[in-house]
Amino acid sequence: MYCGRFAPSPTGPLHFGSLVAATASYLDARAQRGQWLLRMEDTDHTRCRPHYADEILSTLSAFGFVWDEPVIVQSERSALYDAAIAQLGPRVYHCTCSRREIATLAAQNESRYPGICRNGCDPAKPVRALRLAVEDPAISDDFILFSTTGKIYSYQLAVVVDDEAQGITHVVRGADLLSSTPRQQYLQRLLGYRTLQYLHLPLATGPDGTKLSKQNLAPALDTASSTTLLVQALEFLQQQPEENLARQSLANIWAWAIANWRPERLRRYS
Template sequence: MQQPERYRGRFAPSPSGPLHAGSLVAALGSYLDARAHQGEWLVRIDDIDPPREIPGAADTILKQLEAHGLEWDGSVVWQSQQSERYAAALSTLNTAQLCYYCHCTRAQIKARGTYYDGHCRHLQLSSKGTAVRLINRSPICRFHDRFHGLVNSDPQQAAEDFLLRRRDQLWAYQLAVVCDDRAAGITDIVRGEDLLHASAWQLTLWQVFNDIHLDDTQAPLPRLAHLPLVVDASGRKLSKQNHAPALSLQTPLANLRSAAQALGLPGAASTEAANIEEYLAWAIDAWRQHKK
C-alpha cells in the first residue's frame, strides 16, 4: 500500500455516555500514534443515532479529553451536521445503480439465516418505510492490520449488502464513518478491536467510492490498527452498555498510566512523570519505540 505523505488520525466517540477506562485506551492509542508519526489528531463526535444519545455526553467527552491532556487539531466535527454529505454520497451510489431499498426487519433476516441474503435486491421497492443497502459486488474479505497482521473476515459477512440508511431514515454508521473519514483526509484509523471486522465493510465502501469517483477523488485506503479491549473482572468488554464507570477528572495522571499499561507500553506504571504533559511526552516516545 502506498504510504501517505501526511498522517491524519482521529478519535470518533459516540455521545451515548461519558468516556470510561476502555474508551480512554482507544483515545490514548490513537493520540499517541498520531503524535509519534508527527501527524494530526482530529476529534469527531459520531452523533447520528439520537435514540442512543445521552444529553450532555458530548460536552462531557470533550472535557474529559482536555482534562487528560489529549489536545486535538482543528475544530471538532459533528456527524449530525454532515447530512448533506451523506445524502450526496447516497445519491451518487443510486445513480451508479449500486444500492436498493429493503423492507426486511431484523427478525425476518434472522429467520432466513445468519446473514442478510439479498432478499430485496431485485424487488424494486419504493423508498417509503424502507432501508437502503449497498449492492456489495466486490467485498474486501482480507486486509492488513498493523497489530493483527493479515485479517480474514467471514466471507459471508463481508459480502452482505450492508445498510447505508436505516428504516427509521437515520444514517447507517458504515456510510457516515466512511464519508467523514474520506472528507477529512484520514490516513490512519486506530481504534478498539471490537470494530476489527466492521473494517471489511468500511474498506469495501471506501473502495466503491474510489471506483465511482465520489467527489472526483481517489482516496487511498486507510491504514488500520486495532487496539486491545479493556475487560472487567468477569471478562466482559468495558462499555457504556455494560455501565462502565465514567473516567474521574480528579485522577487524570493515574488514568493515563492505566491506559498506557493496557496498551502494552513497557514501563507505563513505573516511569516517573510529575504531570500529564511529562507523562504524555514519555508515552509518545515509548509508542514510537515499541508500537510505530
C-alpha cells in the first residue's frame, strides 16, 4: 500500500513552494489510492514555534488537504531517535570540533567533515556532536546524528526513523533535498529499514531566482485565494489544468487533479 507524507518545519507560515511540495505528494498518494500523512519536523527548537504548527495545519485544511492519521510531532519522539543511535552502536562517535575548526579543516580537505574525531577526540574538550562513521564513498562526510551542544537530533536521523515508523513508502519533495537522499538511504540500510521510492520536484523560486523559503521571507499562502493558488501549483507541476479550473470549487479542483495526475511530466532529478 502506497503511503506518502508531507513534513513541514514550523519555522514560519507555508508559502507557495510548500504548497507545490504538499500538492505533489498528496496527488501522488491519492492517485494511487494511498495514504497521506503529516509530520511536524520541529527537532530544531531554536527555530521552531508551536503557533506556526497550528497555522500550518489550518492552512492545509483551508486548501482542502485531508490527512489519514494524527499528526506526528518530532519533538515528542526523542526516545525513538535515541534507540536508533544506540542501534548504530560503534559506528557513532563523539565529535568535539567547533564550527570554526571544521570550516578550516574542511576547506583543506575538500570535505564537509573529514573525520577528525573518528579515532578519538581530546577528552579535555566538550562533546559537541554525535557523528556517524560513514563507509560509503558516495557520501562525503561523517554527518551529525545529534548536536549535543544544542540538544537537537539531526534532520537525517529523525526523518529516517519517522519514515520507517509511519510506514512511508514514497517520498515526494523538493530537489533542494536531493543531497540528503543518499545519507537517508545509507541510514536506512544500517538500521535494517525498508527502501523508499523518491521523487524530487523542481523548486519554486522568487523574482530574484532564489528558492522560496521561510528564511528569505517568502509570502505566506493566502487562504482566501486557495483555488487560484492551487491551480497555480498545478501549473507549476506541469499538470496542464483545464481552462477555468480555478473558478471551480476546491473539491472539484482536487478531483480533477487526482484523476489527471501525471508525474512523468515533471523534470526527473534522480
